[in-house]
Amino acid sequence: MLQDVVSVSLPVNERMRIKKNHFEPYNLTGNEKRICIVTGIHGDELEGQYVCYELIRRLSENGHLLNGIVDIYPSMNPLGMDSIKREMPIFDLDMNMIFPGSETGAVAEHIAAAIMNDIKGADICIDIHASNIFLREIPQVRISKETAPKLLPYAKMLNVDFIWVHSSVTVMEATLSHSLNKAGTPTLVAEMGVGMRITKSYGDQLLDGIFNLMSKMGIWAGETRNVSHPIVSTDGNVSLIYSDTSGIFMPTIKHWAGISKGDHIGDILDPLTGTVEQEIFAPCSGIVFTLREYPVVYEGSLLARILGGC
Amino acid sequence: MTKENIVTLKSPYRDDFEINGYRFGKGEKTCCIVGAMRGNEVQQLYVCSQIIRALSNIEKKGDLAHGKQIMVIPSLNPFSMNIQRRFWSVDNTDLNRMFPGDANGKTTQRIAAGIFDFIKEYQYGIQFTSFYISGDFIPHVRMMDTEHKNIGLANLFGLPYILLRKPKPFDTATLNFNWQNSDTSAFSVYTNETEHIDEESAHIAVGAVLRFLSRMGVIKYQSHGGYMATTLEEEHLMSVHAQSGGIYRRIKQPGDEVEQGEAMAEILDPFEGTVIEEIKAPANGIVFFAHKSPLVLENSVVYKIIKRLHI
Numbered sequence: 157m158l159q160d161v162v163s164v165s166l167p168v169n170e171r172m173r174i175k176k177n178h179f180e181p182y183n184l185t186g187n188e189k190r191i192c193i194v195t196g197i198h199g200d201e202l203e204g205q206y207v208c209y210e211l212i213r214r215l216s217e218n219g220h221l222l223n224g225i226v227d228i229y230p231s232m233n234p235l236g237m238d239s240i241k242r243e244m245p246i247f248d249l250d251m252n253m254i255f256p257g258s259e260t261g262a263v264a265e266h267i268a269a270a271i272m273n274d275i276k277g278a279d280i281c282i283d284i285h286a287s288n289i290f291l292r293e294i295p296q297v298r299i300s301k302e303t304a305p306k307l308l309p310y311a312k313m314l315n316v317d318f319i320w321v322h323s324s325v326t327v328m329e330a331t332l333s334h335s336l337n338k339a340g341t342p343t344l345v346a347e348m349g350v351g352m353r354i355t356k357s358y359g360d361q362l363l364d365g366i367f368n369l370m371s372k373m374g375i376w377a378g379e380t381r382n383v384s385h386p387i388v389s390t391d392g393n394v395s396l397i398y399s400d401t402s403g404i405f406m407p408t409i410k411h412w413a414g415i416s417k418g419d420h421i422g423d424i425l426d427p428l429t430g431t432v433e434q435e436i437f438a439p440c441s442g443i444v445f446t447l448r449e450y451p452v453v454y455e456g457s458l459l460a461r462i463l464g465g466c
Numbered sequence: 467m468t469k470e471n472i473v474t475l476k477s478p479y480r481d482d483f484e485i486n487g488y489r490f491g492k493g494e495k496t497c498c499i500v501g502a503m504r505g506n507e508v509q510q511l512y513v514c515s516q517i518i519r520a521l522s523n524i525e526k527k528g529d530l531a532h533g534k535q536i537m538v539i540p541s542l543n544p545f546s547m548n549i550q551r552r553f554w555s556v557d558n559t560d561l562n563r564m565f566p567g568d569a570n571g572k573t574t575q576r577i578a579a580g581i582f583d584f585i586k587e588y589q590y591g592i593q594f595t596s597f598y599i600s601g602d603f604i605p606h607v608r609m610m611d612t613e614h615k616n617i618g619l620a621n622l623f624g625l626p627y628i629l630l631r632k633p634k635p636f637d638t639a640t641l642n643f644n645w646q647n648s649d650t651s652a653f654s655v656y657t658n659e660t661e662h663i664d665e666e667s668a669h670i671a672v673g674a675v676l677r678f679l680s681r682m683g684v685i686k687y688q689s690h691g692g693y694m695a696t697t698l699e700e701e702h703l704m705s706v707h708a709q710s711g712g713i714y715r716r717i718k719q720p721g722d723e724v725e726q727g728e729a730m731a732e733i734l735d736p737f738e739g740t741v742i743e744e745i746k747a748p749a750n751g752i753v754f755f756a757h758k759s760p761l762v763l764e765n766s767v768v769y770k771i772i773k774r775l776h777i
Contacts, residue, residue: 456573
């Protein structure tokens with residue numbers, strides 16, 4: 157059942173609508189568990205679109221296997237998604253920096269508050285992100301240290317390759333996931349792929365995890381597939397490699413590949429002079445779980461993250 | 467006056483990214499004034515340029531105090547301004563959400579760290595900045611409502627209002643917040659405009675800074691006394707929302723007095739030109755902020771009013 161979560165009149169003959177697709181069992185008992193699948197807060201992150209499509213397709217065809225409520229929100233930032241823009245157009249505002257919002261606030265805060273109110277009270281929420289256009293990520297779940305005891309069991313059900321337990325940063329308090337967790341709704345952030353693209357294999361992997369999670373929570377009575385056992389790691393085991401100069405980054409390694417300390421990761425080239433400006437070597441041994449996708453770099457551009465630590 | 471380079475970053479395709487500052491006087495780091503951090507803050511750039519011009523004249527007259535120095539950084543983000551983007555030209559991140567920065571972090575964190583290392587030891591910090599919603603303010607001094615705030619000093623600008631803002635999570639990464647945290651008395655000064663130059667409010671802003679510097683004994687400068695400021699808390703301002711989307715016709719301007727029920731603005735049907743909503747003042751008061759764009763969305767905050775109670 158399609159529903160408007162919130163809508164706002166735009167200046168010229170149009171309403172901006174945030175929509176969800178609501179699924180519930182044929183016979184409601186009032187005790188059903190509810191899961192929310194959210195994506196598209198950043199308009200350039202499309203990996204969640206295939207997940208929503210396929211999830212809705214399977215639920216539509218197998219309503220008799222549903223024992224709980226599933227709410228699917230494919231586009232939290234419909235204007236951004238439609239105009240290939242990461243931020244909320246009009247305000248140029250990162251939508252994931254305005255939660256929990258305010259019902260009496262300006263337009264963006266009001267929208268954020270309406271989203272919060274709609275999701276709050278769910279038994280679990282999955283917020284699916286792609287990376288931005290600059291970096292490619294393996295399927296992973298990111299949770300803060302504070303929420304790890306509660307969220308780690310759910311995260312392990314999601315069939316991701318990696319769970320990153322990171323330290324909290326104050327600015328992250330304005331994200332949807334932090335705000336929902338603070339409001340008592342367990343929320344996981346799934347991150348995979350790259351901005352402006354859809355990686356079907358990653359989507360299928362996460363879908364298996366979502367059905368597994370729904371099954372374990374008693375929401376889904378259909379078949380599920382075995383899920384992988386993810387690597388769980390903290391900040392201390394993650395090494396970040398930044399560019400020390402500007403130019404064009406040409407990697408010499410593959411994403412999600414094992415490397416040894418001292419291995420050649422890639423070069424930064426100057427296309428005008430034909431020179432190599434910097435050779436990049438692995439500072440430690442491990443697995444490259446983040447790799448730069450967008451070639452143009454500045455000093456300080458993130459090139460790779462290695463799981464392994466130094 | 468000496469011109470100094472603060473940050474340099476090599477670009478793949480453009481001239482080097484440079485942040486330059488203008489130093490007046492020698493001695494203790496007394497006051498740092500920063501301008502445009504976003505690419506559309508033209509008014510903020512202009513105000514700083516006029517401050518540099520005024521301080522140059524003051525210096526020539528020998529009216530800078532001995533043993534004190536002033537630093538003015540008119541633009542912290544020339545790359546974005548030159549291509550007419552508000553945020554960082556490459557990844558659209560907001561430099562004013564990157565403080566105190568990280569010298570080993572991502573590009574905008576490195577820029578922020580370079581700036582902050584250079585300016586964090588100044589006793590007073592003044593930033594000309596803008597609001598994320600398009601609109602005009604009464605010129606005012608804004609401060610984070612933290613234990614470090616100093617309202618008495620904010621009064622020395624002689625502007626009519628001081629606004630206190632309770633920090634939200636994203637504020638913790640702004641320059642103002644981090645300046646305060648590092649024991650700089652930090653003030654954000656808001657004028658009427660951002661993307662266009664408003665000479666009148668720019669003149670007020672330049673005068674306010676020179677008045678502040680004069681009262682703190684940093685320069686000798688003759689000026690009128692300005693206002694005894696009224697201190698407001700942001701959360702006590704009354705927001706007036708549009709109930710419709712359409713073409714926006716502003717009637718009341720920042721600084722105008724309004725009576726409850728008085729028409730403040732109209733929203734027109736964008737095709738038929740008829741008035742579909744008349745926005746009325748919900749209380750007696752003074753307009754502190756007024757929406758500027760000719761278009762408006764439903765639920766936009768079109769005015770913020772200082773209720774008469776506070777006057």
